Structures are given as structure tokens and as C-alpha cells.
Amino acid sequence: MIKQENIRNFSIIAHIDHGKSTIADRILEITNAVSLHDSKNQMLDSMDIERERGITIKLNAVELNYHYKNEDYILNLIDTPGHVDFSYEVSRSLAASDGAILVVDAAQGIEAQTLANLFLALDNDLTIIPVINKIDLPNADVDKVTKELMDTFGFSKDEIILTSAKTGVGIKELVEAIIKRVPAPKGDIKSPLQGLIFDSIYDSYKGVIILTRIKNGELKKGDKIKLMSTDAIYDVTEVGVYTPSVKEKEKLVCGEVGYFWGSIKSINDVQIGDTVTLESNPAKDMLPGYKKISQVVFAGLYPTETSRYNDLRDALEKLKLNDASLSFEPETSHALGFGFRCGFLGLLHMEIVEERIEREFNIPLIATSPSVVYEVKLTNGEIIRIDSPQKMPEKTNISSVSEPYIKTNIFTPAEYIGPIMELCQNKRGNYINLEYIDAKRVIIHYELPLSEVVYDFFDKLKSSTKGYASFDYELIGYKESNLVKMDILINGEIVDALTTIVHKDFAYQRGKVVVENLKKLIPRQMFVVPIQAALGSKIIARSDIKALRKDVLAKCYGGDVSRKKKLLEKQKEGKKRMKQLGTVMIPQDAFLAVLSNEEINDE
Amino acid sequence: MTNSVYIHIPFCNNICSYCDFSKVYYNNDLVNKYLDSLFLEVKNNYQGEIINTLYIGGGSPSSLSIDNLNKLNDIIKIFKLSSDIEFTIEVNPDDITKDKLLFYKEMGINRISIGVESTINKYLKYLNRRHDFKLVQDKIKLIKDMGFSNISVDLIYGMKDETLHDLEKDLNNLLSLDINHISTYSLEIHDNTLLGINNDKRISDDFDRKMYDYIDNYLEKNGFEHYEISNFAKYKTYSQHNLVYWNNLNYYGFGIGASGYIDNIRYQNTKSFTSYFLEKRIINKEILSNEDTISYALILGFRKIKGINKNDFYNRYHVDILSLYNIKDLIKEGLLIDDGKYLKINKEYLYVENSILENFV
Numbered sequence: 001m002i003k004q005e006n007i008r009n010f011s012i013i014a015h016i017d018h019g020k021s022t023i024a025d026r027i028l029e030i031t032n033a034v035s036l037h038d039s040k041n042q043m044l045d046s047m048d049i050e051r052e053r054g055i056t057i058k059l060n061a062v063e064l065n066y067h068y069k070n071e072d073y074i075l076n077l078i079d080t081p082g083h084v085d086f087s088y089e090v091s092r093s094l095a096a097s098d099g100a101i102l103v104v105d106a107a108q109g110i111e112a113q114t115l116a117n118l119f120l121a122l123d124n125d126l127t128i129i130p131v132i133n134k135i136d137l138p139n140a141d142v143d144k145v146t147k148e149l150m151d152t153f154g155f156s157k158d159e160i161i162l163t164s165a166k167t168g169v170g171i172k173e174l175v176e177a178i179i180k181r182v183p184a185p186k187g188d189i190k191s192p193l194q195g196l197i198f199d200s201i202y203d204s205y206k207g208v209i210i211l212t213r214i215k216n217g218e219l220k221k222g223d224k225i226k227l228m229s230t231d232a233i234y235d236v237t238e239v240g241v242y243t244p245s246v247k248e249k250e251k252l253v254c255g256e257v258g259y260f261w262g263s264i265k266s267i268n269d270v271q272i273g274d275t276v277t278l279e280s281n282p283a284k285d286m287l288p289g290y291k292k293i294s295q296v297v298f299a300g301l302y303p304t305e306t307s308r309y310n311d312l313r314d315a316l317e318k319l320k321l322n323d324a325s326l327s328f329e330p331e332t333s334h335a336l337g338f339g340f341r342c343g344f345l346g347l348l349h350m351e352i353v354e355e356r357i358e359r360e361f362n363i364p365l366i367a368t369s370p371s372v373v374y375e376v377k378l379t380n381g382e383i384i385r386i387d388s389p390q391k392m393p394e395k396t397n398i399s400s401v402s403e404p405y406i407k408t409n410i411f412t413p414a415e416y417i418g419p420i421m422e423l424c425q426n427k428r429g430n431y432i433n434l435e436y437i438d439a440k441r442v443i444i445h446y447e448l449p450l451s452e453v454v455y456d457f458f459d460k461l462k463s464s465t466k467g468y469a470s471f472d473y474e475l476i477g478y479k480e481s482n483l484v485k486m487d488i489l490i491n492g493e494i495v496d497a498l499t500t501i502v503h504k505d506f507a508y509q510r511g512k513v514v515v516e517n518l519k520k521l522i523p524r525q526m527f528v529v530p531i532q533a534a535l536g537s538k539i540i541a542r543s544d545i546k547a548l549r550k551d552v553l554a555k556c557y558g559g560d561v562s563r564k565k566k567l568l569e570k571q572k573e574g575k576k577r578m579k580q581l582g583t584v585m586i587p588q589d590a591f592l593a594v595l596s597n598e599e600i601n602d603e
Numbered sequence: 604m605t606n607s608v609y610i611h612i613p614f615c616n617n618i619c620s621y622c623d624f625s626k627v628y629y630n631n632d633l634v635n636k637y638l639d640s641l642f643l644e645v646k647n648n649y650q651g652e653i654i655n656t657l658y659i660g661g662g663s664p665s666s667l668s669i670d671n672l673n674k675l676n677d678i679i680k681i682f683k684l685s686s687d688i689e690f691t692i693e694v695n696p697d698d699i700t701k702d703k704l705l706f707y708k709e710m711g712i713n714r715i716s717i718g719v720e721s722t723i724n725k726y727l728k729y730l731n732r733r734h735d736f737k738l739v740q741d742k743i744k745l746i747k748d749m750g751f752s753n754i755s756v757d758l759i760y761g762m763k764d765e766t767l768h769d770l771e772k773d774l775n776n777l778l779s780l781d782i783n784h785i786s787t788y789s790l791e792i793h794d795n796t797l798l799g800i801n802n803d804k805r806i807s808d809d810f811d812r813k814m815y816d817y818i819d820n821y822l823e824k825n826g827f828e829h830y831e832i833s834n835f836a837k838y839k840t841y842s843q844h845n846l847v848y849w850n851n852l853n854y855y856g857f858g859i860g861a862s863g864y865i866d867n868i869r870y871q872n873t874k875s876f877t878s879y880f881l882e883k884r885i886i887n888k889e890i891l892s893n894e895d896t897i898s899y900a901l902i903l904g905f906r907k908i909k910g911i912n913k914n915d916f917y918n919r920y921h922v923d924i925l926s927l928y929n930i931k932d933l934i935k936e937g938l939l940i941d942d943g944k945y946l947k948i949n950k951e952y953l954y955v956e957n958s959i960l961e962n963f964v
Contacts, residue, residue: 526938526958549812551955554788554833556906557660558609558848559862562869562889565902565964572961583936 002074005184007255009076009213011093013121014103015111015470019133022165023103023174024079028244030171031064031075061096061199061211061257063241068179075178076241076257078198091120092272095288096198096213096257099127099182101174106132106140106162109441110148112411112472118153127182130155131174136164148437185215185255192283193217195252195276197227202321206237208264212276213257215287220251224279225262228286232269233279237262267317272324295343296404296475297350297454298387300331300368300497301357302339304577304588308363309338315361316340319353326353331388335495335581336366341388344370347454364577368497369594372451375402375478389499392485395536401501402478403449407432410444410461412469419464420444427452428503448473449481451501455592486511486540488518488594489532491584500594511541517593517600522586524548529584605865606655607847608682610641611858611872612664612675616698619720620731620797621759621790625860625874626662633876634667637859638674640880644857645681654682656689656844656854659712665698672706679710689753689843691716696734696742704749714753714842715746716786722776723769726762731797736776743780753840755784760814761806762790770814774821783837785827787818815954832906832953849907851900867891869899896920897927901963905956910940910947928962 014020064075078093094100100121104114121128130153132145142162149155161177163170187194195212203209212219219225223236240248241258252258264270273289303312316328327343344350350370357363374386377399386392408429410420414436421431424446432445448457453473461469486507488498498518502510511533518531522545533541553564578585593600614629614637615622627633657679667675684690691714692707699717707715721727722736746754756777760770777785789811792798805811819829827835831849834842847854856863860874871887873879878886891899897920904911916924924946925931933939938959940949948956 526936526952526955546809548808548955548958550789550808550815551957552832552953553957554791556832556848556903557845558854558856558864559860559871561848561862561864561899561903562871562887565899568902568957568961568964571957572964575961 002072004187004189004253004255006071006073007076007185008073008099008178008182009078009097009185009255009257010099010101010178010182011078011097011121011126012101012103013094013114013117014133015105015108015113015117018103018105018108018111018114019165020103021079023101023131023133023163023171024077026163026165026168026171027075027077027175028062028064030168030175031066061093061242061259062244063247063257064243066175066179068176073179074256075175078257091124092198094121094124094126096196097124097126098185099129099178101129101131101178103131103133104145104149106134106142106145107137109141109145110152110411110437111470112409113470115152115409115411116472128155129174129177129181130160131163131170132160133163133165135162135169136167144438152437187214187216187254189216189218189254191216191254192281193219193223193225193276193278194283194285194287195219196287196289197270197272197274197276199272200270200321202267202318203261206261206263208267208270208321209259209261210264210270210276211257211259212252214252214254216254216283217278218251218253219260219276219278225260225276226279226282227269227271228275228277228283229271230269230274232264232266234262234264236260267321270321295325295327295345296372296450297344297346297370298341298373299344299350299370300333300336300339300388301328301342301354302333302336302366302368302497302579304364304366304579306337311361311363312340312357312365315357315363316342318361319356323353325349333368333390333497335497336368336579339366343387347458364588366497366579366588366591368591369500370454370592371501372404372449372454374483374501377401389485389501390496392501395484400480401483402480403451403483403501405447405476405479406450406453406473407476408444408446408448409472409474410446410469411437411471412442412444412465414440414442416465416469417442417444420461420469423457423460423464424448427457428506447476449479449503450475484535486514487534488514489530489534489539490518490522490586491529491582493582494534495581495586497591498594507535508540511535513599514594515541515543518590519543519545520600521590521593522584525584527583604652605650605853605855606652606685607844607852607854608649608654608657609844609854609856609858609861609863610657610659610678611856611861612659612661612667613637613859614661614666615663616666616695617663617733618731618797620729621792623793623796624662627876629663629666631668631671634671635674636880637876638671638678640882641858642674642678642681643882644884645678648857649681649855651683653685654688655685656847657682657684657691658844659692661693663695663698664692665694665703667703669702669706672703672710676706676710684711689714691755691842691844693718696739699742699745701745701749704746704751708749708751713751714755715751716755716757716784717743717746719756719777719780720759721762722773726759726765726769729762730759740780743782753784754782755786755842756780756782758785758787758818759790760787760818761811763803763806765806765814767814767817770817771821774818778825783840784842785822785835787815787833787835789815812954829908831908832956846907849903851896851903867896893920897922898963901927902960905948905960908947908950908953910942910945912945913941914944916946933959933962 012020061078066073078097130149135142161170161174194216195214197210197212199211201209221239225236226233239252239260275286277283320326325345328340331339331341354365354367371389376384376386378397379399428449430447435443461471482504483501484504486500486502487494515531515533528547529545531543532539556564575585578587613625615626616629690712692712693716695718719739720730792803792805822835826837829835830841853864859879861872863870869889870885872884873886913924934941938952940947
């Protein structure tokens with residue numbers, strides 16, 4: 001058995017696209033965890049969505065072996081997501097680690113999430129190994145980035161490791177630096193078991209599989225365990241590690257990272273951040289765990305076919321198992337029927353959840369426009385929190401409305417300061433200040449209403465800076481705003497799922513944009529369909545969808561007959577993904593259109 | 604009972620810019636080989652019924668030489684033709700000769716469908732057609748002189764930049780030909796056609812509809828009955844063969860790329876010469892359930908302006924048409940009209956009928 005002092009638990013943190021997953025792949029190869037032949041790119045990104053989008057969403061833990069100076073080592077690599085939405089998951093994997101590799105792109109330098117993730121790592125008291133990656137790129141500027149790392153974070157030049165995950169340069173040095181610099185896990189094998197639960201996965205055959213970092217004691221197959229915050233007790237059927245393939249073991253000991261399962265069917269018993277101990281010899285205290293996560297974006301998710309409500313509930317429950325940051329509760333919409341009000345960490349998180357439900361559970365969805373949580377002060381002095389525009393009380397009962405604000409860290413080359421400030425200004429931002437990292441790069445700080453950021457801020461930022469700016473934010477509290485509820489009427493009927501909260505000064509302009517966008521997104525129907533935006537009973541904008549003028553197969557003779565039927569079937573199938581409101585068919589994306597504040601292009 | 608035959612002749616002397624049918628350039632050796640295979644297909648599959656309608660389409664059946672026609676006639680002779688058969692051949696104006704017309708007569712052909720498509724030179728050029736209106740006038744006169752009285756012309760509308768004025772000119776010219784049947788088609792642009800490859804765009808649906816309504820008005824005013832979405836006829840000279848399709852009746856389809864409907868099977872033939880020559884003909888077979896059959900009956904039957912005869916429908920499918928799908932709702936919404944004897948699509952919605960028909964699949 002490997003000695004505790006020969007175990008290293010580490011994570012890799014990086015801004016998105018800086019090469020985190022590729023470095024992980026190379027480390028897997030050098031430790032012979034996978035052969036070069038069967039390696040798909042980005043092996044740790046196991047979800048299709050992760051590979052397709054080139055992002056990491058879920059964390060993963062892999063046990064690797066390395067022989068160094070006549071000693072065998074176990075390296076546990078705990079992968080982390082890079083996107084700002086998932087910083088919560090980052091903090092979870094960091095809590096299971098003793099060290100972190102901080103990856104910075106040799107051409108891009110330090111970016112917003114580099115900073116955010118580094119601070120998370122420092123909060124967790126981790127040893128940091130700075131790495132400059134992609135040194136093979138023609139536009140790599142190692143000297144400049146080295147200086148950034150030294151000036152901004154105080155690393156010394158000797159600490160920094162230069163790699164090219166693409167060519168493999170520097171990977172061996174990096175792995176050996178992990179062994180040399182990251183401390184061995186502390187903890188006592190003789191103490192009562194304390195394992196930090198940092199993730200769980202639902203398997204329809206095995207039940208809940210729990211990922212844990214053993215902080216003290218040991219966990220064996222056959223043990224009777226107790227989950228400390230819920231007092232649930234289970235027999236352990238199997239323990240093991242991922243290498244990345246599943247490898248069963250007799251036990252997990254102090255310092256190790258691995259999985260266990262044991263017919264845990266009740267999803268609610270397992271809480272991420274909880275401590276697992278033994279029933280017979282329980283630990284006195286729970287591990288610190290994580291701070292409770294708060295969702296910042298809420299939206300309704302509805303099955304397009306109302307009969308699939310229960311399937312959607314099952315899907316959400318299963319997703320929640322390994323996505324503790326997702327919350328949901330039943331919600332009813334007049335327009336959409338029964339669904340769930342779901343809370344997310346951000347827009348990307350929301351998109352990912354939607355996509356997983358549609359792909360993994362095959363449930364076509366309609367998502368309503370995302371909303372933040374508003375604080376409404378009523379005339380009777382009571383303060384209520386509203387996570388859905390529909391729940392906004394009558395105007396006469398409202399004394400004031402506050403909305404959440406964020407402070408931005410926007411990293412950008414100095415030449416884009418102008419466009420970024422214009423963008424923030426348009427999003428109702430208050431300028432705070434501007435910090436120069438060096439002569440050419442700055443960090444811009446703004447105060448922005450969160451609601452202005454949730455929809456398209458990130459896309460806008462990217463497009464107005466040719467992709468050079470990066471963005472991160474922190475919530476800074478609530479501020480009072482002049483907010484009103486804007487309803488949308490389709491064919492004369494209010495569609496509750498399209499109701500939004502808007503700033504009064506922007507309502508007319510927003511209303512006009514929304515009706516125009518809906519006009520473009522909703523296909524022509526058999527009849528003329530008026531679309532209106534209204535504040536209370538006052539119509540502030542209107543646009544009509546013209547009636548469908550042509551939808552016919554002009555020629556239909558012997559050879560065209562089967563084609564005609566197939567075409568109709570396809571057309572019908574396409575409409576299945578739309579929601580029928582009265583006689584009007586509305587496509588899924590129309591429900592998101594209410595948040596855009598500029599007109600979309602035709603086609 | 605199958606009393607109708609479609610025969611596909613996949614050869615052309617010239618390829619039109621919009622055509623996505625099965626066709627190749629004319630080549631005498633290939634034609635002969637093809638006719639040999641066609642002979643076998645007919646011989647092996649025809650069950651000896653009396654044939655009431657026979658349609659030779661393409662491609663360009665008029666590309667066949669007299670020698671080829673002799674061979675084709677050997678195939679036609681296999682069929683027991685009814686004495687009042689409607690026997691149509693599709694022709695291109697530039698292919699027609701007196702000798703060919705004489706031979707058509709001899710074969711028993713009594714209806715000529717001629718691809719006029721446009722009468723304006725710039726659009727003929729755009730469509731890559733090789734004739735002008737003068738030639739069409741001459742050839743139609745020749746056809747009439749040879750004693751053919753049942754003549755149909757095709758018209759394509761919706762070419763890029765075409766105006767209503769152009770359309771009026773086309774329609775006027777067609778009327779001047781004094782023919783009895785007109786089929787009109789809005790130009791479709793398919794991939795793998797010259798127009799598709801050039802990335803040409805279709806006209807807007809709004810203008811398309813304007814043209815369609817214009818044609819409808821114009822032809823009805825001039826004595827043509829609009830009897831099917833794309834077809835107009837004088838003196839009830841409806842295309843009997845095409846009515847077989849729209850009435851959901853059986854028909855044989857012979858030749859490359861042809862489709863047929865026999866008993867409860869709809870089938871498609873291969874588009875590959877190699878497979879066809881090896882007698883590996885059928886590439887797709889759809890065995891119809893009762894529900895499928897009814898679905899097709901509605902999809903096809905509603906193409907007729909007159910609609911579907913409710914009694915005939917009941918006698919044939921043993922179900923009340925009004926009880927099917929959401930037909931009652933569609934009547935309430937004004938999309939379908941029940942005139943007592945017939946159930947039909949409200950003419951206002953004919954050109955958007957797919958949105959109605961999708962309820963029936």
C-alpha cells in the first residue's frame with residue numbers, strides 16, 4: 001500500500017480556454033492512465049456537452065500513479081470547471097485538494113477567472129504551482145506573462161513552469177513539481193472516519209455514487225456508514241477509485257480520493273459538502289464543508305408536452321444529485337401549464353441544465369426568460385422576495401423595489417475601454433474605477449444590475465472586444481430601482497411566461513424591441529396575430545405577425561406522394577417543439593426573446 | 604385494381620436549371636439498354652388489368668428517336684389499353700417533329716403535355732430552356748394539325764425579378780395558344796440543380812402568393828376551371844391520370860425513379876441505372892395501415908378544389924370523414940368547408956394547405 005506521505009491531491013484551475021483539459025490529458029498520458037492511442041481529446045470532460053463546447057462543467061477525480069526517485073506516488077487529479085457560473089464547483093474540488101496548478105495562456109495572460117480561481121485556491125490554503133501554457137503558440141509572450149504572474153500575484157520566476165500541453169513540453173517537470181511542492185495530505189488513519197463528500201452521481205443500477213476525500217480514518221467495503229448532516233445510514237457495497245476507468249478497492253484511506261456506493265436510493269439523503277463517518281465509531285465533528293450556495297438566476301422550465309411533467313421532476317431530481325447548485329420547486333403558468341421554477345448559478349448553468357434535460361432525458365423543454373430575485377417593499381412595510389416577474393404584487397401595494405447589483409472585473413486590452421464603457425452604460429451601469437495591469441491591459445470595475453447581465457452581456461462583451469475581454473463578477477447587494485412589470489399580449493391574451501420586470505426609463509424601448517423580436521421568432525400562422533407590450537393596462541408597443549401566405553407543395557403527382565407525407569410529418573414534428581397558446585404556435589426561443597434589448601436580425 | 608400506369612423516361616437532350624428529377628443526357632446505347640430493362644419490369648409486374656390512364660413522363664420522353672419509340676411501343680403493347688384511355692406523353696417544344704408526332708398517334712397517345720414553362724426569353728434562358736415562344740406557337744400548331752386535341756401546357760412562375768406584368772404576358776400568350784389545360788408551378792430551387800448550385804434565392808412567400816392569386820383570377824376569368832392546387836382545365840378536360848393520384852387510387856410506376864401504389868403498398872424505384880439494370884428496382888416500400896391509407900386519402904383529396912366527396916369516402920373507407928382527426932374543429936375555424944356533399948379546404952387557405960394537412964399525419 002502507498003504511504004500517506006506519497007499521496008498528492010491537486011486541482012487544475014484556469015481561465016476558460018487556457019488549456020486546462022489538455023494539460024489534464026497530458027498528465028493522464030505521462031502517468032500511463034490512458035494510452036496515447038485510445039485517448040480522446042479532453043478525457044475528463046465526459047459529458048457530450050463538455051466536449052462539444054470545450055468547457056468543463058462537472059468535476060472529476062482521477063487516481064494516477066507515478067514513479068519518482070525510487071518511490072511510488074499516487075496523484076489524485078480533481079478537475080474543475082472554468083466558467084464564472086461554476087466557481088462554486090471549483091471551490092468544492094479545491095476543498096478536496098492540497099495543491100492547485102494555476103494555468104495561464106502564454107498569449108492571453110491573466111484573465112478574469114484566473115484571478116477569481118486563484119483567490120478561491122488561496123482561501124482554501126492550497127499550494128499553487130503557476131504554469132504558463134501554450135508556449136508553442138506563435139504569439140506566445142512568455143516574458144510578458146511571467147512578469148504579469150510575478151507582479152500581480154507575487155510568484156518568483158523559478159516557481160513558474162513553462163508547458164505546451166499540445167506538444168507535451170514541460171509536463172514531466174510539472175508532474176514532478178506536484179510531487180515536490182504539493183504537501184502530502186494531513187490526517188490520521190487511526191482517527192474516526194471523516195470523508196468530505198464533494199460530488200455524487202446517480203446510477204440507475206447502483207443508486208447514488210458518492211465521491212469523497214478521506215480526511216481521517218478509513219472507509220472499507222462492508223462498513224456501515226453515516227451521513228452526518230442527515231443521519232442516514234447505509235452499508236457500503238463497493239469502494240474504489242477512477243483511473244479514469246473504475247477500479248474497485250478494498251478500502252479508501254486517509255488522504256485518498258475515491259468513490260463508494262451502497263444502495264442509496266434516496267437522493268435527498270446525500271448533500272454535497274456533508275461528512276461521511278462510520279456508524280460504529282462516529283467522528284465527533286463534521287468537516288467544514290462548503291458555504292451554502294445561493295442561486296442568482298431563476299427561470300421556469302416547462303415540458304412542451306404537458307404529460308411529461310413527472311418525467312421532468314425525475315430528471316431534475318437526478319441532475320440535482322451531482323449538481324447541488326441547482327434548485328427547483330413546482331410552478332404553474334397559465335400559458336405553459338405545470339413546470340418548475342428553477343434556480344441557477346448563472347446563464348450558462350441554466351443552458352447546460354436545459355440541454356442535459358433535453359439530451360439525457362429526452363424531454364423537450366420551454367424555458368421562460370431568466371429573472372433575478374427582486375426585493376419588494378410593500379406599503380404595509382413587509383419585504384418580500386420575488387424570483388418570478390409574475391409574482392410581482394399589484395402596483396398600488398408596492399412601496400419600492402430593489403434589485404441585486406454586481407461589481408464587475410472586466411479584463412481587457414486598453415483599446416477596448418471605450419466600447420466596454422458604452423456597453424456597461426447601456427446596461428444601467430455605474431462606473432467605479434479602472435486599474436492598469438500594465439501599459440496595455442486594464443481591469444474595469446462597474447456596478448451593474450444583475451438582471452442586465454444575465455441575458456446577453458457576456459456575448460456583447462465578447463463581440464465588442466473581438467473576444468479579448470474576460471469577465472467575472474461578485475454580488476454586492478441590493479439597490480432600489482424604478483422597476484415595473486411589463487406584460488406581453490399575444491393575440492390579445494397576456495402570456496404570463498413572457499412577463500418581465502424592466503426599468504421604467506427603458507420600458508418603451510424594451511417593449512418595442514420585444515414585440516419586434518417576437519414577430520421575427522414566431523412563425524406566421526393561418527391568421528394575423530397581434531403582439532403587444534403593456535405596462536398595466538397601457539399598451540406601449542404593438543406589432544402584427546402577418547398571416548402565412550404560402551405553405552404548399554405546388555406539384556404533387558405519383559412520385560411526390562410519399563415525399564409529401566414525409567414533409568408533413570417533418571413539419572408536424574417541428575411544431576411539436578412549439579407551445580400552442582390558443583390557436584398560436586410559439587417556438588421555444590421566443591420565451592427568451594423578452595430579455596434581449598436589441599433587435600435580432602432576420603434569419 | 605390497378606388501372607393506371609406511369610412510365611419514366613429519364614433522358615434529356617438538355618438539362619434545365621431547376622430540374623431535380625431523375626434524368627441523364629440522351630445516349631442511344633443507354634436508352635436501348637434502359638428500354639430492355641423497362642420491358643422486363645413491365646412484363647414481370649403487370650397483372651393484366653385494363654389500363655384507363657397511361658402517362659409517359661420524364662426526363663424528356665420526347666428525346667426518344669423513332670427507333671427508340673419503336674422499342675417503347677413494344678412495351679406499350681404489353682398493356683391491355685381501354686378503348687377510352689387517356690394516354691399522355693410529356694414533350695419539349697424543341698424535341699417535337701412531325702415524324703415523332705405521327706408515331707405517338709400510332710402508339711395510341713391522345714394527350715400531349717408540353718413544357719412551355721415561360722414565354723419570355725430572359726426567363727427561358729434563366730431556366731435553361733432551348734426554345735422561344737415562336738417555336739412553341741409553331742409546334743402547337745403542328746400538334747393540332749396532327750389531330751391532337753387534348754393539350755396541356757406547363758407554366759413556371761416566381762423567377763427572380765419576375766413582375767406581375769411579366770406573368771400577365773405569359774398568361775396572355777398561353778391563352779393565345781388555345782389549349783385546354785394548364786399546369787402552373789411556383790419555381791422551387793433545389794440543391795443539386797443549377798439554380799441551387801448558384802445559390803439563387805426564391806422569391807418571397809408574399810409575392811409568390813400574389814402571383815398565385817393572379818393566375819387563379821386570370822385563368823378563371825378566361826374560362827379555365829381551377830380544379831386542383833396547380834391545375835386548370837377548360838371543358839372539364841381534367842388530367843384523368845393525375846386524378847388517379849389525387850383520388851388515392853392504385854397505379855403502376857415503371858422505370859427509374861418511378862413510384863407506384865399497388866394494393867396497400869407504396870413503393871419507389873431506384874434512381875441508379877446500375878441497380879435498375881440488375882433488376883434491383885425497388886428501394887423503398889411503405890406498407891400502409893388503414894390509418895395511413897386514410898391519411899393519404901385526405902392529403903391527396905384536399906388538393907382538389909372541389910374537395911372530397913363525403914359519400915364516396917364513406918363507401919370506400921367505411922368511416923365518416925367528419926369524425927376523423929380534428930376535422931370538426933377545422934371546419935369551425937373556417938379552414939375546411941363542408942358544403943353538404945363535399946368537404947374541401949377553404950380556397951383562401953389552399954395555398955397554405957400544409958398547415959392544415961399536417962393534422963392528418
